[in-house]
Amino acid sequence: xxxxxxxxxxxxxxxxxxxxDPATYLSDLETACRRQDGRxxxxxxxxxxLQGVLQKSTAGSSLAKIGDTKVLAGVSxxxxxxxxxxxxxxxxxxxxxLLPLCHPKFSSIQAQQEESKALENFVQSVLLRCxxxxxxxxxxxxxxxxxxxxxxxxxxxxxxxxxxACVLSALLALADVTLPVTIVDTDEKVVVLHDRPPxxxxxxRFPIPLTIGFHxxxxxxxxxxxxxxRIPTRLRIxxxxxxxxxxxxxxxxxVSMASEHLDSAVALCGxxxxxFLLERDLRQDKx
Amino acid sequence: xxxxxPPITPLPPSSLSLSLPxxxxxxxxxxxxxxxxxxxxxxxxxxxxxxxxxxTSVLAAVYGPAxxxxxxxxxxxxxxxxxxxxxxxxxxTSSEKEEEGAVKALLEAAICLERFPRTVIHVICQVCEDNGxxxxxLMNAASLAVINAGIDMKYVPLTVSMAxxxxxxxxxxxxxxxxxxxxxxxxxxxxxxxxxxxxxxxxRQSIATITMGISSVxxxxxxxxxxxxMMPSQLFEAIDVAKGAAKALMAFIRMTxxxxxxxxxxEK
Numbered sequence: 001x002x003x004x005x006x007x008x009x010x011x012x013x014x015x016x017x018x019x020x021d022p023a024t025y026l027s028d029l030e031t032a033c034r035r036q037d038g039r040x041x042x043x044x045x046x047x048x049x050l051q052g053v054l055q056k057s058t059a060g061s062s063l064a065k066i067g068d069t070k071v072l073a074g075v076s077x078x079x080x081x082x083x084x085x086x087x088x089x090x091x092x093x094x095x096x097x098l099l100p101l102c103h104p105k106f107s108s109i110q111a112q113q114e115e116s117k118a119l120e121n122f123v124q125s126v127l128l129r130c131x132x133x134x135x136x137x138x139x140x141x142x143x144x145x146x147x148x149x150x151x152x153x154x155x156x157x158x159x160x161x162x163x164x165a166c167v168l169s170a171l172l173a174l175a176d177v178t179l180p181v182t183i184v185d186t187d188e189k190v191v192v193l194h195d196r197p198p199x200x201x202x203x204x205r206f207p208i209p210l211t212i213g214f215h216x217x218x219x220x221x222x223x224x225x226x227x228x229x230r231i232p233t234r235l236r237i238x239x240x241x242x243x244x245x246x247x248x249x250x251x252x253x254x255v256s257m258a259s260e261h262l263d264s265a266v267a268l269c270g271x272x273x274x275x276f277l278l279e280r281d282l283r284q285d286k287x
Numbered sequence: 288x289x290x291x292x293p294p295i296t297p298l299p300p301s302s303l304s305l306s307l308p309x310x311x312x313x314x315x316x317x318x319x320x321x322x323x324x325x326x327x328x329x330x331x332x333x334x335x336x337x338x339x340x341x342x343t344s345v346l347a348a349v350y351g352p353a354x355x356x357x358x359x360x361x362x363x364x365x366x367x368x369x370x371x372x373x374x375x376x377x378x379x380t381s382s383e384k385e386e387e388g389a390v391k392a393l394l395e396a397a398i399c400l401e402r403f404p405r406t407v408i409h410v411i412c413q414v415c416e417d418n419g420x421x422x423x424x425l426m427n428a429a430s431l432a433v434i435n436a437g438i439d440m441k442y443v444p445l446t447v448s449m450a451x452x453x454x455x456x457x458x459x460x461x462x463x464x465x466x467x468x469x470x471x472x473x474x475x476x477x478x479x480x481x482x483x484x485x486x487x488x489x490x491r492q493s494i495a496t497i498t499m500g501i502s503s504v505x506x507x508x509x510x511x512x513x514x515x516x517m518m519p520s521q522l523f524e525a526i527d528v529a530k531g532a533a534k535a536l537m538a539f540i541r542m543t544x545x546x547x548x549x550x551x552x553x554e555k
Contacts, residue, residue: 117384124381129495129514205516232396246522249513253392256442256507259523266519 022230036226037067042268044210044222045161047275049168051176051283059149060177060201064169067224068159073151073169075177079140079190080148090138090146092174094124096153096166103158103225122250123153123166126238130207130247133174137202140182145190147179160225161211163236168209168276177201207238207247210272212265214257221268233257239269241276307480308454311488312341319447319484319532322427322539326435326547334436338428340484342418345425347432352406360407365400367407372425375414386422390429393446393500393510397430399439408438419486420448422498422512427536434544442504443540445533449525450485450493451517453478479517481525483532497525501533 017025035041045067054061058074082089096116098106106112126132138147151170155162178198182190213220213231220227223234233254238247246266251257257265307316314320320341329335332348339345355361360369370391372383394410410429414421426446433440482489490496495515502509508526 114384114388117381118388121381121385125514130516240516244519246513246517246519247515249511249522251508251511252389253396253510255396256502256505256509258507259526262508262511262526263519263523266522 025230035220035224037224041218042221042271044271044275045224047168047272047279049172049276049279049283051172058173059179060173060175062169062172062176064165064172066161066165066168066222068157069161069165070156071162071165071169072154072156073166073173074154075173076150076152077177077179078148078150079145082139082143082146086135087143088139088146089135091148092124092127092133092135092151093148094120094127094151094153094170096120096123096155098155098158102155119153119163119166122163122236123151123170126167126207126209126248127151127170127174130205130238130240132171132203132205132207133201134204138179140190141184144188145184149174149177158225160223160228164209164211164222164272167207167238171203171206174201175203205247206241206276208241208269208273208276209236209238209248210269211236212268214254214261214265217261219261219265219268221271235262235265237266237269239266239273241273244270244273310482311486314484316480317483317528317531319535320486322536324431324540324543326431326543332432332436334432334434334438336428336431336435337415338424338431339416340420340424341486342416343420343424344415345421345428346413346415347425347428348411348413349408349432349436349438350411351408351436352403352438353409355405355407361405363404366398366403366405368394368398368400369407369409370394370429371409371411373411373413375417386425389422389510389512390425393426393444394429394433396509397440397442397444398433399441402439408433417487419488419490420484420498422446423448423484426498426500426510431540431543434540435547442502442509443537444500444509445503445536445540446498446500446510447529447532447536448484449497449499449528450482450489451479451495451497451515451521451525452482452489452492453494454480479521481521481528483528495521497522497529499525499529501529503533503537506530506533 048065050063052061053063054074059077060075062073064071096119098112098116100107140146151173153166153170178200180198181193181196183193185191210221211223212235213223213227214233215231236250240247323339325337327335328337329348332350334349335347337344337346352366360367368391370387372386374383410432412425412429423446426444430444495513495517497513499508500510513522
């Protein structure tokens, strides 16, 4: 086996080739049915989820890893006033940080803002529109005081499917949140009772996201960064982990897709759902 | 020169649209608000269009293809598209950034970029009014402005918005004291229905909103943004509704552009 090149060397060669001649790289992808990192078309990268990684400084935290994409999430609690049109509902805010730490392309503030703002909006709409938590649970006194959850997402390493990692880590951080018991004193101020056991925030729904590429009638599950740069047709789908209902489907540019391809793309999300449930069971066994 | 659309004939009623509560503006469930469009309202831009559906209207201007102001933006293999969205009041927020990204991705797919290497096509959209279905209106205005600029496109993207509504009994406010199962009732196909081109009020009541871009050439899905809980089958139902609406929209755009070119040739 002396003359077979090492796996690292092969990957490097392919990565050079894909940059040098992207058109041939894509057409080879069609014929070989093998991807740069050796996965088959529908194979996803390993998923690793950790909860409670920042217990001192946050109310809930998590770290989500999809292959080499890593996102750290922390939730901080704040007491605020509810909005006028929803006096009994708490609020959830999302902030995404993309620093040069995770990828050199985020070296300018402009480049950071462009991607982080769009991601922020996406994660926030998933959390709010899909009723991930019942916002009534965040009420302290109707019309006066509610909990405001600030979800901060820090991307540590960007290797594609960043939105998936952001949604997953935000969800796990929310699932990790404990709300302290409070009373309202005579001055209408909220006082936290530290001696009572805090209550865990209940999750109503868990939308499991997956980024899918579409190229030459082929679906590629869980794109890496190199693939994201070369495949213009990308789908971002999230399905509920229990019922399999569709939570969001985002397809932005690229070629047009017929319904049957969209159908099989939605079906592909089942693989990530299984991965997630397995990971969750493993964690529960440990604790 | 502004073109008013002829009354768009409602699509054949599907089984869904029967026996539904009336909409605030008395439209049918699968009826678009009549679109209006003015091509070339701005004379200093290379192309411009004002597109409106009811009380939602967007003014879009195209500058380019022109040499890039920053060489960083330049691409050897084709034109670069830049999109700026100005909200109808206040400063641009993260939702405008998301809209910019969506319009940019749609135009990049539709414009023949490889014909204009090393140039930049800048599209600026000003939201004039917003009463629901803004994303669809932005996309339609932007692509009409690109048509008006005479930039080659592979197809015309036709975008419509939809909302999935569940009847009042299911969306009723649940008190915190009720058991959690009551607020997370699963929407089933039988209890929910789809509204085409919703206004703000309907969007607020909806459990999911969908913006769907259909290609004028092969009638397939170009862009889709759905947010909210639905069954996968309801998405495919929405695709069929969008295809029907796209046909009506295409007829309107064709008529607008023909009328505009007739008007220009008369002036000469």
